[in-house]
Amino acid sequence: MTTKTRSAFYISDRTGITAEMLGHSLLTQFEEVAFNEVTLPFVDTPRKADEAVDRINQACMPDGIRPLVFSTLVNTKLSSIIKTADALYIDCFQSFIAPMEAELNVKSNHSVGRSHSNRGSGYLKRMDAVNFALASDDGQSTKELEEADVILVGVSRCGKTPTCLYLGMQFGIKAANFPLIPEDFERLALPSALDAFRDKLFGLTIRPDRLVRIRNERRPNSEYASLRNCETEVRLSVALMKQNNVAFLDTTSRSIEELATVIMQKANLKRQAF
């Protein structure tokens, strides 16, 4: 078991986000090891690659423990420079290009990654969807509900807004959010504004004790944040969803990435953009 900290570098000619995600995920497979993670984005010239090599070698120096380097560099001239560093070089990108070229029977472009630099239609769709989520958060018009790909319903502070934002940012999905409020529970009916959009509804719920904590941050010691009220609201919101055949998810122990992915799957939504 190693107790010393080992450096891990994420190196990319673009943002480095893909290298970070894959590399960090790989590191979580080695829980016993302590890692110091450093991202070096925009390594797109030989000079910057030389500087990266210096940083990697310096990280190796204090105790001789070789860093790990996760690279998504496309340019082989740059990656060959990085490989001169005293480190384990893990090529997250080139490793797969050769088998893909063989399978597809075409040569790759060897152009730098554009998955996060594209300002084309996909990117604009994602930004439209983020702005849609923000606008919907301030209150929805019928026009917005019509435009929505999905409408998340649930009690105040159960996680609708961050999930809508993530659906927009990651998948280009226009997600509106519509709160279920005490008035709906008194009527024991979904808000009538949603009547025309029943097939777009997706419910979120949450454990009452967690809701108490979240609401207390916003309005400490209020009736709104009381356990009694949170329990009642959650119970009635779930009853409403069941009564109206609205599929729903518990947000308590799920990340927004998981929530969004499950909603995409269960609501049969198609990714609108990369």
Place this chain on the structure above:
Amino acid sequence: MTTKTRSAFYISDRTGITAEMLGHSLLTQFEEVAFNEVTLPFVDTPRKADEAVDRINQACMPDGIRPLVFSTLVNTKLSSIIKTADALYIDCFQSFIAPMEAELNVKSNHSVGRSHSNRGSGYLKRMDAVNFALASDDGQSTKELEEADVILVGVSRCGKTPTCLYLGMQFGIKAANFPLIPEDFERLALPSALDAFRDKLFGLTIRPDRLVRIRNERRPNSEYASLRNCETEVRLSVALMKQNNVAFLDTTSRSIEELATVIMQKANLKRQAF
């Protein structure tokens, strides 16, 4: 040159987001090929793996063109099932575990990826930062400016809000946004509320013609959206930033991923969470 569409599957025992990002990025290296991309998340039982194999083989059927499969499966029992499908299997995860085990001299946990399922302190930090960005968007108190890791300044609709949200969601950075408004331009001085926080400021600017298009969507044919006004606001905001030594970036041709990454680098911010 292939004209037929080839299927590409992203398979994961969790959300599949890492497989999608890496796989899609690899596909962009083969521009001549048309791909139909399908994500199969939460493949975490042999039965679901069998179903995935059926879907892959069905995608192969119509014209015999083998799909590509990008997998981040950790469980080797599940990946061995997927490998029975008639497809090119690209193992985005296991490919790197063996060299890492050799280098680190420890065995991997072989546990499913937790990079998007962690509800621990890192995840809560990210959600706090997203809520911080949302709250800041509604107007900032001094308390919020004090709490912010970075404060983005710029004219209305230049891209501050989505960039703040992304900084929060991806890096756990608390990013406030503060608009520069006509009153500031008349005084030719930064808002006095920012006086105590000069070292946290980072500027965003935008090409006036692009700003016109964005503002026209919000308030069509207004003075606010006119080319004359947009040109003046942008010119004076840049003058203010230069005069006050505030580093700034042009958002016109950069994605929020790129903007956030450059801001992290230039403002010397440290990722707060994965």
